[in-house]
Amino acid sequence: MTACPSQFPLGYVLSATLLVALLWHPGARAHRDHGVWTEVLWAETHFEITHQLHLADALPLLEALDANAAIDSLEGQAMIALHVAETFSLEAESAKGSVETIGAEIDDDFLFIYQEWYGQKPHGEPRVSLTALDLIYGATRATIHYQVDGRNDLLHLNQGAPKTQDGLAGGHGVR
Numbered sequence: 001m002t003a004c005p006s007q008f009p010l011g012y013v014l015s016a017t018l019l020v021a022l023l024w025h026p027g028a029r030a031h032r033d034h035g036v037w038t039e040v041l042w043a044e045t046h047f048e049i050t051h052q053l054h055l056a057d058a059l060p061l062l063e064a065l066d067a068n069a070a071i072d073s074l075e076g077q078a079m080i081a082l083h084v085a086e087t088f089s090l091e092a093e094s095a096k097g098s099v100e101t102i103g104a105e106i107d108d109d110f111l112f113i114y115q116e117w118y119g120q121k122p123h124g125e126p127r128v129s130l131t132a133l134d135l136i137y138g139a140t141r142a143t144i145h146y147q148v149d150g151r152n153d154l155l156h157l158n159q160g161a162p163k164t165q166d167g168l169a170g171g172h173g174v175r
Contacts, residue, residue: 035141036132040090040117042148047117049099051084051132058111060136071111077104081113087132088115092122122148128155 037052053061055071062069062076065083069076081104090099097119104113126146133140144155 033141034133034137036130038144040144040146049115049117051113053111055109057133064136084113084132089129090117091127092124094124095120095122
């Protein structure tokens with residue numbers, strides 16, 4: 001039996017149908033925002049700070065800092081960690097402190113940067129700034145999860161809004 005030129009084998013029809021269905025799915029067209037997720041947690045005598053960058057953001061950031069550095073090298077991770085340290089600040093009127101960068105590591109599709117903030121425990125609204133990805137992107141987002149005592153807040157810093165946010169009033173708080 002010969003097939004007519006207008007007929008396609010069933011396998012081609014099923015493959016084409018599956019491809020169209022996959023491309024039609026909203027997840028196939030989803031766009032991941034460029035941003036940094038930061039955890040700021042009080043640990044008895046200091047804040048433990050963890051910044052999380054997707055590797056898709058960390059790679060162009062490293063290239064902008066030094067085109068010859070590799071993301072999986074200690075040098076490359078240190079360059080990004082130092083850049084984040086320069087572009088992140090945490091201050092409170094009730095307490096002055098200083099941030100110390102501890103290290104960085106890649107886990108799965110993310111680069112984690114670890115810092116500690118030493119000083120008195122803040123009792124008032126913090127002043128937070130994070131502009132790490134502004135070097136490479138026009139539209140970035142930073143989400144800060146801030147926990148101290150009974151306070152458990154999220155602060156969203158967006159491009160177009162002031163980069164330095166007084167307190168957490170602009171974010172979504174959970175208490």
